[in-house]
Amino acid sequence: MAAASPSWRPLEGAAHQIAVEVLIHGPISRSEIARRLSMSPATLTRVTKPLLDAGLLFEATKEEGGARLGRPSQPLDVDPASRHFVGVKITSDAAHGVLTDLRANVQSQAVRPIADRAPDSVVATIAALTAELAAQVDRVTALGVSAGGVTEDNASLKWAAYMGWPDAVPLGPLLQERTGLPTVVENDVAAWTEAERWFGDGRDEPSFALVTTGMGVGFSLVTHGGRAASRDIGVGSLGHVPLDPLGPPCAQGHHGCAEAMLTSGAIEATVGIGLGRSVAYEEVLALAAEGQPVAVSTVAASARALGRLLALIANTTFVPLIIVSGEGIGLAVQQEALVRAEFAAGRHPMARDVRLLLKQAPFTEWARGAAVVAVQTYVLGR
Amino acid sequence: MAAASPSWRPLEGAAHQIAVEVLIHGPISRSEIARRLSMSPATLTRVTKPLLDAGLLFEATKEEGGARLGRPSQPLDVDPASRHFVGVKITSDAAHGVLTDLRANVQSQAVRPIADRAPDSVVATIAALTAELAAQVDRVTALGVSAGGVTEDNASLKWAAYMGWPDAVPLGPLLQERTGLPTVVENDVAAWTEAERWFGDGRDEPSFALVTTGMGVGFSLVTHGGRAASRDIGVGSLGHVPLDPLGPPCAQGHHGCAEAMLTSGAIEATVGIGLGRSVAYEEVLALAAEGQPVAVSTVAASARALGRLLALIANTTFVPLIIVSGEGIGLAVQQEALVRAEFAAGRHPMARDVRLLLKQAPFTEWARGAAVVAVQTYVLGR
DNA sequence: TTGATTTACTTTCTCACGAAAGTTAGTCGG
DNA sequence: CCGACTAACTTTCGTGAGAAAGTAAATCAA
16 A cells, blocks of 8 residues: 655645656656756756655666666656546536546546536536546545536636537536535647647657547647647637538538538438438448448548648648547548548648557547646646 | 947856847846746846946836836847848849848848859859948848758758759858858748747747748748747648639649649739730739739639638637738738638637738848848857 | 776755845825 | 835845766676
C-alpha cells in the first residue's frame, strides 16, 4: 500500500516545471530534463532532492539501454497510482465516465443513460456516475467533465443546443457542490487535444492538429507547444468547409461541406436514401466492405473528402502531424488508401511530409480527455 | 551628430529582453515592460540603469496622456537612427532595395534591373545596389536579402526556379564576402511576416496570418508569438487549394485553385482571353471599375475566391487577424465588399470575429521585410 | 588490469532575480 | 492649500539559479 501521496500543490518555479516534465515524459534522467527545460545540471540536483525525499519522485530502475558511453543516467519517475481522477463525457443521451491514474491511464469505466436532460437531472447522473467510479479507490483528486459546445472559465457550458439547455449552465460549481470534488468543464475536442498533448501522440510534437469525426466534425490545433484556445473550437468552425461541390447538402444547405460528407448521421442518411431503408453507421461500413454499390460510393466519397480536409489543414497550419480519430474513424481506417491518396493530391509536391495518424480509439477516449483536463488543473494548480 | 552607437551585441538575459521590448514597443514605461515580460519592477530599475548610461536607451519625453492617476510613467525608447540596415528583395528581373533605420523605417530606396540571372551577376547587382544605398549613411550594420523560394540556414537560396538557378546558391556568404556586411537570406513571405510581427500590424497580436497575392500566393502563420518556420512557406503550399470548381485551370490543371483565381498572371490571362488581347493587371482593375463585363466578372470571381480562402484560413488556424497584402491587393481593395461578404459566408455564424486587414503597401514592403530580418539577426545576435 | 574517455551527477560559490518596503510625482476632493 | 489616494519607480535584502570545478560510473583500448 502506498503511503499518503505527496502533494503537488505547493510546488512552484523550477520544482513545478521539473515535476510536470517527469509526469509527461518520465521516466526521464536529470540531464535530459535539464536539456529540455534549459536548466543547469546543478539546479536539477538541488531541486530534485526534496522532491525525492518527499516521495513525489523516485529513482526508477535503470533501463537496459545497453552500451552507452559515460556514467549511466538515473531516470526519475512519478508513481502514477498516487492520485486518481474521474473524467466524464456527456452526450445527449448518456454520460460516459472513466477512472484514471495521474497519467490518465484508464482504470475502469462506466456509462449511465441520460433520460431527462434537465440540468439538475444531468448533474445528478454525473454525480452518481462519479461516485460509482470513485468507490473503487481511496480518494479521487478531481473531476473533469467534457461535452460539445463552448465552455467558459472551465466552469460553465454554453450553447449546448443538443441538450436543450439555456444559454449557460454552471456545470462546474453545481458538480463541485454535489460531489465535493474540484471540478473542471472543458469542450470535448479541446479535452481530447490535451490528452494527446500531455499523454498521447502529441507528447513529443510541439505542433499538431487533431481531427475527429463522428456525430460532428471536431478540429483543434496545437502550435509552439500550446493549444489554440479559441472558443471557436466549440462551435465547429470547420463543419461547413466545402469539400465536394457534388456532395449532398447539409442542414444549412451547403453542398458537400464537412458535416455533409464526414459525420456519421450524414453518411447514414445518404446511404439510407440510396437503399430506401435506414441503416446504422457500422452497417454502412460492413456493406461497403461487402461491395454494396451505394455504400461503397458513399464511403469512398467521404474518405476522399476527409483526405481533402486533411490536406487543407496541412496546407494552412504547417503542422507535421495530424491525428485523426473519433467515433467515425472506422471509415477512415477502412478507406485509408483513399484518404492518403486524396491527401497527397491536395499537397504541394515539394511540401514537407506530414504524418497522418489514423487512431482507432474507444469512445472512452472522450472521457479520458476530460480526466486529463482534471489532471492538468490539479497539477498546474489552477 | 550622434555619438558612436552603443552595441546590442553583448546584451544577454534580462537586458536583452528589455532592449528588444523597447525596440518593438517603445516608447514604453518600465512598469509596462515589467508587465509584458513578467519581471519585477526592481529588475527594471536595475537593468535599465546601465542601458541608459550606455546610451542604448533614453528616457523619452512624457506623452501628454493627461489625467492619469498616480506617479506618471517615464517611457523608455531607443534611438532608431543609431543603426542602419539594407534590405533587398530579388525578383526574376530586378533587385529592389531599401535603406532603413533600426525600426525598419524606410529612409530611401533604389532599384536595379537584373539583366543577367547568373548567380555571380545577381550578386554583383545586389552588392552595387547595397553600396549605393549604404553611401547615404555613415555605416550599415547588416544586409538582408529576400526572394521567393526556400532558404536554408538564412544563408542559401534553394529551388528558385524562376531564376534558373542550380539546386542551392549560397547567396549569404557570397554577398558577405563582396559587401563586407553580415548578410542574411530569407524567404520573401517569411521576411514580410517578420516585418508585421515586429514593426507592423502584428506587433500586438500573438497570432495572425499573412496572405499576399501578386505574382504568386503567399501565406504565413504566426501563433503564440512565433512564426511557423516550415520550409513549406517557400513552396507556396496554399497555391493549389481549390476555391472555385468552375474557375479556370492553373498550369497544373487544377480548376479554380488559388493560383488560378488570385495571381495577377492568371487574372491577366483570363481577361485577356475574354477580350482577345493582352491586358496588364492595372488595366484589368481599371476596366472593372468602368464596368467592362469580362473584367467585372473575372475580378468578382477572384474577390470571392479570396474571401473563401481567407475563411478557410480563419477556420483552420483560429487567428483573430488576417493581414492581406502584396502587389495584387488592389483587386481586394476595389472589391472589398465582395471579399468580406464571401469571407463571412464561409465562417460559422457563432464563430469569433476575425479582423481582415487589407493593406495597401508599396512594393518596397518586400524589401523592408528583408531589412527586418537583418535587424533581427543583429539585435538577437544570431 | 590499467588508464583514457565519456557522460551523469554533485558541490561550491557568486550573482541576479524578486519580495517587500520605501520614495516620488502626480490627481482628486475638501 | 493640504492631506488622501494612486501608481511608477527605487532601495534593501534574502534566496535560488547557473558557472565552474569536482566526483562517479560506466565503456573502451592497450
